[in-house]
Amino acid sequence: xxxxPPVPLxxxxxxxxxxxxxxxxxxxxxxxxxxxxxxxxxxEVAGVHALQEMLEEGVRPTHGRLIVVPVMNxxxxxxxxxxxxxxxxxxxxxxxxxxxxxxxxRLARRFLDLMLDEKPAxxxxxxxxxxxxxxxxxxxxxxxxxxxxxxxPPIIDRVLERLNARFTGEQEHFDxxxxxxxxxxxxxxxxxxxxxxxxxxTWMEFDEARRIEMQRAVVDYLLDDVGVRKL
Ligand SMILES: [Zn+2]
Numbered sequence: 001x002x003x004x005p006p007v008p009l010x011x012x013x014x015x016x017x018x019x020x021x022x023x024x025x026x027x028x029x030x031x032x033x034x035x036x037x038x039x040x041x042x043x044e045v046a047g048v049h050a051l052q053e054m055l056e057e058g059v060r061p062t063h064g065r066l067i068v069v070p071v072m073n074x075x076x077x078x079x080x081x082x083x084x085x086x087x088x089x090x091x092x093x094x095x096x097x098x099x100x101x102x103x104x105x106r107l108a109r110r111f112l113d114l115m116l117d118e119k120p121a122x123x124x125x126x127x128x129x130x131x132x133x134x135x136x137x138x139x140x141x142x143x144x145x146x147x148x149x150x151x152x153p154p155i156i157d158r159v160l161e162r163l164n165a166r167f168t169g170e171q172e173h174f175d176x177x178x179x180x181x182x183x184x185x186x187x188x189x190x191x192x193x194x195x196x197x198x199x200x201x202t203w204m205e206f207d208e209a210r211r212i213e214m215q216r217a218v219v220d221y222l223l224d225d226v227g228v229r230k231l
Contacts (some may be wrong), residue, residue: 007117009067016110017103019074023055024067027228031064032121034228036219038069040091040125040185042076042084046202046211047126050219053212061228067118072111073104091125094188108185115193122155122226123189123197126215132203133175142203143173145218148180148187153196159221166217171203198222 005014005022014022038047051070060066071077075084083089088104096108115123129141145156156176163174181187190197200218202211223229 005114009114009118016107017074020069020071020107022067022069022114024065025060026065027061027063029063031061031227033065033067033118034061034122034124034223034226035067035069035115035118035120036124036126036222037072038126038215039071039077040073041082041089041127042073042078043080043082044126044128044204045077045080046128046208047200047215048077049208050126050212050215054216054219059229061223062230064228065118066223066228067114067120069111072107091185092183094183094185095192111185112189112192115189115195119193120195122222122228123186123193123195124219124222125186125197125199126219127199127201128204128211129201130204132171132205133177133201135175139179141177141179141199141201142205143171144175144177144201146177146179146186146199146201148178148184148197149190150178152176152178153198155196155222155225156198158225159218162221163214163217167214172206172214177201196226 011024011026073090090104093104093108095112097105098109131140132142133144134140186197202214224231
């Protein structure tokens with residue numbers, strides 16, 4: 001049966017639920033900790049598949065620690081829905097509650113506790129959106145890196161520059177978006193841990209393969225920039 005990961009967290013695979021693995025990799029060289037998660041919304045699959053591909057290929061940090069959670073909400077992912085039938089939006093259940101009857105609140109608490117223990121430099125959540133970003137339409141998220149605390153973390157502009165040099169097709173351009181949502185998981189984690197917290201949003205009108213390629217590129221550039229996996 002699953003259990004809470006050990007504290008301090010050891011390298012390996014830990015299980016938040018019987019279907020929710022948390023992959024923890026340590027590099028030989030010291031460095032920061034980065035956390036990359038996807039599938040907090042079950043219909044946003046590109047980030048899930050990007051992380052699964054990277055895990056299958058043996059992604060490892062060059063410095064510090066890399067924590068990968070490819071599917072934060074397995075029931076939602078199986079249903080390919082934002083939340084499962086009768087379930088809650090996990091992204092709105094933070095800071096969570098260990099004693100709540102709803103599994104989403106218990107999971108949120110467990111994940112936040114992990115973040116408090118690990119003190120990551122970076123937490124990135126991989127999302128997708130049906131609305132392509134338009135500065136005049138708020139909210140519209142597709143092709144953005146979203147942050148909720150001003151000033152804009154400088155890593156965003158550096159990663160956007162690399163993304164926009166690589167993805168040059170029509171509508172593929174990525175933009176930063178300041179969108180504070182006090183009840184979102186990212187913002188609550190940022191408030192609690194003082195880390196950089198970002199949401200990555202690809203536009204779902206693109207083919208899934210292209211969106212996966214974009215999500216992988218974002219993860220590559222984020223990990224390179226934060227110093228956990230130098231390219
Ligand atoms: Zn989402």
